[in-house]
Amino acid sequence: MRSLKMENSTHHATENSSINCTIDHHIHQTLSLTIYILVLVVGLPANCLSLYFGYLQIKAKNELGIYLCNLTIADLFYIFSLPFWLQYFLQHDNWTYDEKLCKICGILLYENIYISVGFLCCICIDRYLAVVHPFRFYQFRTIKAAVVVSIIIWSKEILMSWRLFTHADVSKDAESHIICFEHYPIKDWERNFNYYRFFAGFLFPFFLLLFSYCGILRVVRKSHGTQKKRKIQIKCLVSSTVVIFLVCFGPYHILLVIRSLFETNCNFAEKIFNYYHFALLLTSLNCVADPLLYCFSSESTYQNFVKIRDSCLTCLRSLRTKTKVSYQMKTPEVLRKNSSVPAAEEPEISKKLHTVHEMKDSSTTSIDRL
Structure with a gap:
């Protein structure tokens, strides 16, 4: 054997x-x-x-x-x-x-x-x-x-x-x-x-x-x-x-x-x-x-990566904001508060929001130049 x-x-x-x-x-x-x-x-x-x-x-x-x-x-x-x-x-x-x-x-x-x-x-x-x-x-x-x-x-x-x-x-x-x-x-x-x-x-x-x-x-x-x-x-x-x-x-x-x-x-x-x-x-x-x-x-690749990252973060923030606003609009307390806000203050609020967006754009530009 x-x-x-x-x-x-x-x-x-x-x-x-x-x-x-x-x-x-x-x-x-x-x-x-x-x-x-x-x-x-x-x-x-x-x-x-x-x-x-x-x-x-x-x-x-x-x-x-x-x-x-x-x-x-x-x-x-x-x-x-x-x-x-x-x-x-x-x-x-x-x-x-x-x-x-x-x-x-x-x-x-x-x-x-x-x-x-x-x-x-x-x-x-x-x-x-x-x-x-x-x-x-x-x-x-x-x-x-x-x-x-x-x-x-x-x-x-x-x-x-x-x-x-x-x-x-x-x-x-x-x-x-x-x-x-x-x-x-x-x-x-x-x-x-x-x-x-x-x-x-x-x-x-x-x-x-x-x-x-x-x-x-x-x-x-x-x-x-x-x-x-x-x-x-x-x-x-x-x-x-x-x-x-x-x-x-x-x-x-x-x-x-x-x-x-x-x-x-x-x-x-x-x-x-x-x-x-x-x-x-x-x-x-x-x-x-x-x-x-x-x-x-690579420097240019790093800049592209920063752009992609910032775009993703911006999309996430906008989604959170939309979700938060839609939730608030459904509550009766917010509806009562919105009815008491004067129409004259709306242009001022939109102006402030525009200023915030301008600050975000300038910070992104400065990061891209690094």
Whole structure:
């Protein structure tokens, strides 16, 4: 009986390498669930707002809006796949949907990283050219150029996704659970692909981002016309971008290379599993950080946000006023009081109300100019 079991496991091992590995997926039922729910709850409305603000940038003929919209769309695609992963984790890493859907969700999870990195690089290069070379490379800072670059990035990632789609498959673990988009130990075709992801998808963009923002800081530091407060704001934005890039994408890509170099057996796969998946969780936080950094930190976007907030508050106040007036008009005491008010005082009351509205408009204008 034991030998038959060993023969069966050997047969399945040749069919799929992950059958021999008994991995403890407890991190998926605890930390992964918490992080994915947080990203879903916070990331969805934040990215919807940033998509609207990106549209406003495009409407104002700002090429930065093209990159922001594409970045947000990539994040939203990933967020839409999270409910499937949540159910997968709740069922103790057992994929119950179609195999093609597993591949699609896996591609959205992994390729979102590189689409995001690509458009983050576009944003930092666009800012670098705008600050360091404002007149020299103007032809690259147009709506048309941004659209062409966006098509190139999406086309490149779709081609890479197709390779993943044809190679990736589901597998079974020792408990007959269907594992989606993962193999333990790592397969041979994944190793070279992971090296490419590390160098072309992380290391090169990181140095590009670092070079661009160092050039921006150098110019801002030498500028005498820029206010000190604005200089501090730019420095915080640049340093926050670099730190978030490193925190979200650095640990994952380092562990990706470590797995590709040393993961040849189940013993190593079991040891690195929790560290690797914690690093993978950090990449998902990028979906929350992107709108905060690249949309809500913008001065014009902040002004638009203030306008929307003020409009909502004005609507709420007007609704409350109408409700209060309609309630008061129904009471017999108010009817008796209204009958005793002289008609000559009505123009004076309307004049006072007009003055109050003028004060509100002037305060809104002063906020918009900040």
